[in-house]
Amino acid sequence: xxxxxxxxxxxxxxxxxxxxxxxxxxxxxxxxxxxxxxxxxxxxxxxxxxxxxxxxxxxxxxxxxxxxxxxxxxxxxxxxxxxxxxxxxxxxxxxxxxxxxxxxxxxxxxxxxxxxxxxxxxxxxxxxxxxxxxxxxxxxxxxxxxxxxxxxxxxxxxxxxxxxxxxxxxxxxxxxxxxxxxxxxxxxxxxxxxxxxxxxxxxxxxxxxxxxxxxxxxxxxxxxxxxxxxxxxxxxxxxxxxxxxxxxxxxxxxxxxxxxxxxxxxxxxxxxxxxxxxxxxxxxxxxxxxxxxxxx
Amino acid sequence: xxxxxxxxxxxxxxxxxxxxxxxxxxxxxxxxxxxxxxxxxxxxxxxxxxxxxxxxxxxxxxxxxxxxxxxxxxxxxxxxxxxxxxxxxxxxxxxxxxxxxxxxxxxxxxxxxxxxxxxxxxxxxxxxxxxxxxxxxxxxxxxxxxxxxxxxxxxxxxxxxxxxxxxxxxxxxxxxxxxxxxxxxxxxxxxxxxxxxxxxxxxxxxxxxxxxxxxxxxxxxxxxxxxxxxxxxxxxxxxxxxxxxxxxxxxxxxxxxxxxx
Amino acid sequence: xxxxxxxxxxxxxxxxxxxxxxxxxxxxxxxxxxxxxxxxxxxxxxxxxxxxxxxxxxxxxxxxxxxxxxxxxxxxxxxxxxxxxxxxxxxxxxxxxxxxxxxxxxxxxxxxxxxxxxxxxxxxxxxxxxxxxxxxxxxxxxxxxxxxxxxxxxxxxxxxxxxxxxxxxxxxxxxxxxxxxxxxxxxxxxxxxxxxxxxxxxxxxxxxxxxxxxxxxxxxxxxxxxxxxxxxxxxxxxxxxxxxxxxxxxxxxxxxxxxxxxxxxxxxxxxxxxxxxxxxxxxxxxxxxxxxxxxxxxxxxxxxxxxxxx
Numbered sequence: 073x074x075x076x077x078x079x080x081x082x083x084x085x086x087x088x089x090x091x092x093x094x095x096x097x098x099x100x101x102x103x104x105x106x107x108x109x110x111x112x113x114x115x116x117x118x119x120x121x122x123x124x125x126x127x128x129x130x131x132x133x134x135x136x137x138x139x140x141x142x143x144x145x146x147x148x149x150x151x152x153x154x155x156x157x158x159x160x161x162x163x164x165x166x167x168x169x170x171x172x173x174x175x176x177x178x179x180x181x182x183x184x185x186x187x188x189x190x191x192x193x194x195x196x197x198x199x200x201x202x203x204x205x206x207x208x209x210x211x212x213x214x215x216x217x218x219x220x221x222x223x224x225x226x227x228x229x230x231x232x233x234x235x236x237x238x239x240x241x242x243x244x245x246x247x248x249x250x251x252x253x254x255x256x257x258x259x260x261x262x263x264x265x266x267x268x269x270x271x272x273x274x275x276x277x278x279x280x281x282x283x284x285x286x287x288x289x290x291x292x293x294x295x296x297x298x299x300x301x302x303x304x305x306x307x308x309x310x311x312x313x314x315x316x317x318x319x320x321x322x323x324x325x326x327x328x329x330x331x332x333x334x335x336x337x338x339x340x341x342x343x344x345x346x347x348x349x350x351x352x353x354x355x356x357x358x359x360x361x362x363x364x365x366x367x368x
Numbered sequence: 369x370x371x372x373x374x375x376x377x378x379x380x381x382x383x384x385x386x387x388x389x390x391x392x393x394x395x396x397x398x399x400x401x402x403x404x405x406x407x408x409x410x411x412x413x414x415x416x417x418x419x420x421x422x423x424x425x426x427x428x429x430x431x432x433x434x435x436x437x438x439x440x441x442x443x444x445x446x447x448x449x450x451x452x453x454x455x456x457x458x459x460x461x462x463x464x465x466x467x468x469x470x471x472x473x474x475x476x477x478x479x480x481x482x483x484x485x486x487x488x489x490x491x492x493x494x495x496x497x498x499x500x501x502x503x504x505x506x507x508x509x510x511x512x513x514x515x516x517x518x519x520x521x522x523x524x525x526x527x528x529x530x531x532x533x534x535x536x537x538x539x540x541x542x543x544x545x546x547x548x549x550x551x552x553x554x555x556x557x558x559x560x561x562x563x564x565x566x567x568x569x570x571x572x573x574x575x576x577x578x579x580x581x582x583x584x585x586x587x588x589x590x591x592x593x594x595x596x597x598x599x600x601x602x603x604x605x606x607x608x609x610x611x612x613x614x615x616x617x618x619x620x621x622x623x624x625x626x627x628x629x
Numbered sequence: 630x631x632x633x634x635x636x637x638x639x640x641x642x643x644x645x646x647x648x649x650x651x652x653x654x655x656x657x658x659x660x661x662x663x664x665x666x667x668x669x670x671x672x673x674x675x676x677x678x679x680x681x682x683x684x685x686x687x688x689x690x691x692x693x694x695x696x697x698x699x700x701x702x703x704x705x706x707x708x709x710x711x712x713x714x715x716x717x718x719x720x721x722x723x724x725x726x727x728x729x730x731x732x733x734x735x736x737x738x739x740x741x742x743x744x745x746x747x748x749x750x751x752x753x754x755x756x757x758x759x760x761x762x763x764x765x766x767x768x769x770x771x772x773x774x775x776x777x778x779x780x781x782x783x784x785x786x787x788x789x790x791x792x793x794x795x796x797x798x799x800x801x802x803x804x805x806x807x808x809x810x811x812x813x814x815x816x817x818x819x820x821x822x823x824x825x826x827x828x829x830x831x832x833x834x835x836x837x838x839x840x841x842x843x844x845x846x847x848x849x850x851x852x853x854x855x856x857x858x859x860x861x862x863x864x865x866x867x868x869x870x871x872x873x874x875x876x877x878x879x880x881x882x883x884x885x886x887x888x889x890x891x892x893x894x895x896x897x898x899x900x901x902x903x904x905x906x907x908x909x910x911x912x913x914x915x916x917x918x919x920x921x922x923x924x925x926x927x928x929x930x931x932x933x934x935x936x937x938x939x
Contacts, residue, residue: 101735105735107735107738109872154919154923158923159922159923159926165681165875165879166879166922166926168738168872168875169872169875169876169879169880169918169922170918170919170922170923172869172872172873172875172876172918173876173914173915173916173917173918173919173922174915174919175915176869176911176912176914176915176918177911177912177914177915177916177919178915179911179915180909180911180912180914180915181912183911184908184909184912297868301742301746301868304739304742304743305739305743308736308739312735339754339755340754342750342754343746343747343750343751343754346743346744346746346747346750347743347747349739349740349743350728350740350743350744350747353728353732353736353739353740354727354728354731419827421823421827440826441823441826441827442825442826442827442829442830442831442832445826445827445828445829446829450828451827453824457821457823457824458824459816459817459820459821459824459825460820460821461816461819461820461884462813462816462817462820466813469813470813470814470817470825470828470830471828471829473810473813473814473828473829473830474828474829474830476810480809480810480811480814483809483810483811484805484806484809484810484811485805486805486809490810494810533828537828537829
């Protein structure tokens with residue numbers, strides 16, 4: 073039982089990264105209809121920028137986070153200008169190919185700048201004032217501070233995003249776009265600025281996830297590939313454009329993977345989410361939490 | 369007289385809304401049955417239930433004596449049903465002739481495998497279908513459009529192509545969904561003459577959904593009136609349009625619409 | 630008759646090419662032929678039938694691994710592996726076609742991505758059967774003994790000719806499919822699926838046949854590739870291959886047959902021509918892809934046809 077709880081806790085940590093990556097993806101996918109293959113690269117860039125900011129620029133952690141957010145905002149702006157603005161009048165496949173090209177370019181730019189060697193952020197969280205107070209023992213479960221930091225950050229960021237979506241004009245515009253783009257435009261929503269904000273938010277969340285994970289796992293130029301693919305399954309499981317759905321589905325996927333790897337076979341770990349998504353699309357196409365609606 | 373198609377107690381619900389509520393209708397052989405009613409009365413849903421685009425929740429449907437209630441759309445077409453659409457529907461990337469030939473595929477004796485291997489009998493059959501398509505286009509006076517994309521035609525001409533496409537499949541029942549929508553008055557006259565010829569020359573039974581009362585009065589042998597998904601009247605056109613219940617349904621809903629505006 | 634004669638002429642010219650080219654160039658030509666089969670195959674299901682698929686890499690891999698595993702376990706020669714690879718990939722194509730009967734657009738795209746990833750993860754993790762990340766190696770193709778003469782198949786030239794011959798057959802099959810009755814039914818399904826069914830077209834048969842044909846062609850390309858490289862590794866059959874083939878098809882012009890061929894030639898050549906910028910070549914490739922799709926969203930052939938129509 074104790075071991076089981078430990079597996080669940082480990083699942084929550086990876087699941088939290090899925091949530092951070094998938095929430096941005098679900099907004100971009102659900103609101104703008106862009107299938108963004110380059111989303112994993114936002115994560116990768118977040119990891120590298122975090123490492124550079126802390127080890128090369130010797131910045132304190134919180135300043136490094138600001139640098140990551142800034143870099144992510146720039147990348148988000150760039151991605152919108154490439155994937156959405158010039159292509160929105162054409163069908164979705166063109167933006168898919170464009171995002172594929174952008175992903176190839178970003179991965180290889182990272183390869184040129186950072187080299188193929190996997191890198192890791194050496195950060196001793198226990199020496200940082202506020203973060204040092206995070207507990208490491210939760211009953212039978214043990215989690216180092218940099219791991220606990222991930223679900224913690226996820227809950228804070230998604231909470232803030234949720235409030236923004238619910239109570240601000242920008243948030244309402246976003247939701248209006250997701251419901252009905254034409255009507256939203258007639259009501260005075262400026263699609264262009266909504267699109268830019270959406271991409272920036274998506275890149276920011278994924279970038280933070282990449283930075284946090286870089287202290288646990290290695291960062292390398294193609295690290296974003298599998299993360300992005302899994303985030304797509306989370307988006308579908310949670311329902312397109314559904315932030316709360318993506319949060320729940322992301323955590324569930326993390327936990328399912330952790331348990332699969334512990335009790336079934338480690339090799340099945342990565343596959344399980346994709347099998348679930350195919351089964352779900354066949355038998356429950358509205359998503360785990362969605363209501364019945366026309367899907368096309 | 370025997371019915372080509374006979375629907376009994378057809379019901380369709382969308383969530384809590386009953387779009388079509390226990391409707392009976394029958395099209396007799398060689399006749400034109402009109403289906404009318406105010407906007408939102410369930411006419412289009414009823415048509416889609418008859419042709420198989422949607423499946424009814426309840427009720428029976430027989431076509432040429434066979435039960436087709438659960439039959440898929442393409443099988444109903446093969447059984448002899450053809451239709452036109454209220455919103456014009458043609459294959460946009462194909463020529464007018466190709467649009468017609470496609471509707472004839474299901475009548476061909478040679479298989480797609482024969483066609484793949486370019487066998488002589490299959491090629492001959494394709495050629496016959498093209499000749500037939502051109503003959504039909506000539507009948508509608510549209511032969512010069514055969515090789516052109518459908519997008520090169522006017523709305524009215526595209527409506528004619530839809531009807532020609534229906535004829536390509538040698539149907540026993542033709543369902544026309546508001547064929548007069550968007551046509552100018554002289555073109556409406558042409559349409560009326562044309563539909564009459566369809567029945568007289570091709571011997572096809574027709575289910576006609578229409579808003580334009582003149583078309584209904586001139587063509588229909590009988591009329592079924594729907595309101596809020598229910599059948600409220602049935603009979604000869606001249607009698608039905610004077611029925612107080614029908615007048616109430618039309619004027620009442622018109623009145624409500626004006627009040628809302 | 631004209632397209633057949635043109636095709637024959639090009640094939641003949643290509644048959645003489647190895648006499649004038651070095652080993653490297655011949656290999657590039659061969660790579661081009663593999664991707665032409667893949668792109669034209671994808672065009673059948675995505676361009677003609679309108680069912681978007683990101684699983685070309687999976688079918689390509691299924692063909693390649695069928696060849697490698699049959700070769701390992703039974704020593705089967707390429708003559709047997711070609712139909713076997715087409716069959717295995719085709720069956721999986723049928724499997725993937727089933728969700729396509731119910732799903733459209735983005736949802737179908739995601740299912741094909743999930744399928745692609747499952748196939749990739751399976752071949753990279755099922756080490757006892759597929760060799761895992763290391764992959765498998767294939768024996769040299771056995772000499773072909775025709776009784777009166779024995780043809781050595783191990784040389785680059787003879788393998789190139791075999792590839793060319795198989796490619797010609799694949800393209801002929803694809804051309805006939807696209808330009809016979811089933812092809813126009815695919816176009817009808819792409820344009821308006823409900824209308825297609827309303828004029829009596831069996832859309833289930835149409836969609837499934839497009840998936841099977843596309844997958845089987847990719848399977849053939851996989852068998853050819855496995856024998857050409859004398860081995861298989863999972864990383865040659867990833868979603869990035871699928872995306873590259875999609876890019877080839879769209880850049881050339883989907884649903885045009887000739888377009889995807891040009892797209893394949895172009896996108897195979899670009900990284901090779903950028904050879905001297907080795908370090909930056911994939912970076913430039915990515916940027917070029919973005920530029921090309923932004924400037925020419927309907928593809929080269931699509932653009933030309935639009936202009937001709939005006």
